[in-house]
Amino acid sequence: xxxxxxxxxxxxxxxxxxxxxxxxxxxxxxxxxxxxxxxxxxxxxxxxxxxxxxxxxxxxxxxxxxxxxxxxxxxxxxxxxxxxxxxxxxxxxxxxxxxxxxxxxxxxxxxxxxxxxxxxxxxxxxxxxxxxxxxxxxxxxxxxxx
Amino acid sequence: xxxxxxxxxxxxxxxxxxxxxxxxxxxxxxxxxxxxxxxxxxxxxxxxxxxxxxxxxxxxxxxxxxxxxxxxxxxxxxxxxxxxxxxxxxxxxx
Amino acid sequence: xxxxxxxxxxxxxxxxxxxxxxxxxxxxxxxxxxxxxxxxxxxxxxxxxxxxxxxxxxxxxxxxxxxxxxxxxxxxxxxxxxxxxxxxxxxxxxxxxxxxxxxxxxxxxxxxxxxxxxxxx
Numbered sequence: 001x002x003x004x005x006x007x008x009x010x011x012x013x014x015x016x017x018x019x020x021x022x023x024x025x026x027x028x029x030x031x032x033x034x035x036x037x038x039x040x041x042x043x044x045x046x047x048x049x050x051x052x053x054x055x056x057x058x059x060x061x062x063x064x065x066x067x068x069x070x071x072x073x074x075x076x077x078x079x080x081x082x083x084x085x086x087x088x089x090x091x092x093x094x095x096x097x098x099x100x101x102x103x104x105x106x107x108x109x110x111x112x113x114x115x116x117x118x119x120x121x122x123x124x125x126x127x128x129x130x131x132x133x134x135x136x137x138x139x140x141x142x143x144x145x146x
Numbered sequence: 147x148x149x150x151x152x153x154x155x156x157x158x159x160x161x162x163x164x165x166x167x168x169x170x171x172x173x174x175x176x177x178x179x180x181x182x183x184x185x186x187x188x189x190x191x192x193x194x195x196x197x198x199x200x201x202x203x204x205x206x207x208x209x210x211x212x213x214x215x216x217x218x219x220x221x222x223x224x225x226x227x228x229x230x231x232x233x234x235x236x237x238x239x240x
Numbered sequence: 241x242x243x244x245x246x247x248x249x250x251x252x253x254x255x256x257x258x259x260x261x262x263x264x265x266x267x268x269x270x271x272x273x274x275x276x277x278x279x280x281x282x283x284x285x286x287x288x289x290x291x292x293x294x295x296x297x298x299x300x301x302x303x304x305x306x307x308x309x310x311x312x313x314x315x316x317x318x319x320x321x322x323x324x325x326x327x328x329x330x331x332x333x334x335x336x337x338x339x340x341x342x343x344x345x346x347x348x349x350x351x352x353x354x355x356x357x358x359x360x361x
Contacts, residue, residue, distance in 0.1 A: 035205045036200075065238075078224060084220055099214060114199040117210060121205070124216070131226070135340075138340065139340060141236065141237010151269060157264070162258075166257055175249055175250060175253075177297070178313050182317055194318075195310075202304050203304070204321045206318070208325065222333050223333055225333070226333025226337055233341060
């Protein structure tokens with residue numbers, strides 16, 4: 001993959017710019033509605049990562065790395081296991097088992113127990129987005145001699 | 147057919163024959179009384195909304211009853227990403 | 241001997257056995273590393289199909305539950321879907337690691353043919 005823009009085609013660039021916001025909105029919808037409709041952190045994370053990959057493919061590697069900066073990605077990659085583990089440890093703090101959400105007093109009601117599940121899904125989505133995009137950038141950012 | 151293609155074909159046919167023999171013991175497609183549909187899965191479906199508080203039973207099992215499994219899953223994808231970065235490095239010396 | 245009805249009732253298993261055989265043959269017979277990984281993914285797909293089809297019940301709908309009292313025979317089994325979600329994530333990690341290793345192998349040896357790599361070892 002080259003460092004600069006791959007295509008000069010105005011059509012591709014315009015359609016990409018129009019398409020990326022709906023893709024990211026759909027990814028957020030899939031993450032946040034994981035407990036109501038089909039979806040969840042993994043699926044939504046991959047959808048959001050695909051929008052970043054589309055941007056990097058059309059506008060070039062440098063532009064993609066500029067939009068999703070390395071420092072931010074490095075921060076986001078381990079956030080999923082950290083959020084997940086923190087919620088599990090909070091449950092132990094309220095004398096429950098690891099990840100026993102009902103041990104937390106404000107989540108004892110089943111109506112709002114889905115809050116913890118949503119938080120977990122958001123953490124999963126963040127990690128999946130950052131890791132998938134980082135794998136793409138690592139594989140696409142090789143100097144080729146051919 | 148060349149001789150070196152016969153070996154893999156033989157192995158594949160033997161493995162396929164073993165699995166085809168095992169199919170005779172499997173429950174029919176869409177069976178309501180299969181072992182997979184009998185023991186724990188009705189409980190998951192009945193308690194998904196009342197106990198876990200989610201409409202989607204798949205998410206309920208994933209994050210509520212099998213949360214520890216999912217914790218390992220996130221760790222797996224994080225570790226895979228780190229392995230790729232350890233092998234390849236960040237692109238263009240980022 | 242078993243009749244035609246038996247084969248038709250178990251057709252999902254025949255398809256996944258066939259996919260497994262295709263993937264296994266690709267993994268053993270092909271020399272190119274990328275093709276071997278494709279075979280691995282075909283084997284993965286056959287396992288997904290096997291598990292997901294195990295979870296189906298006839299005339300059942302997706303396990304999106306509305307209401308407190310549910311008839312479990314009315315919804316398909318959620319457990320195989322959850323297990324396969326885990327398997328898909330593991331397969332993604334495996335494929336990403338394998339492909340990145342093959343990128344390094346290509347940079348080092350200039351080929352992805354497994355026999356030539358053994359010669360150059």
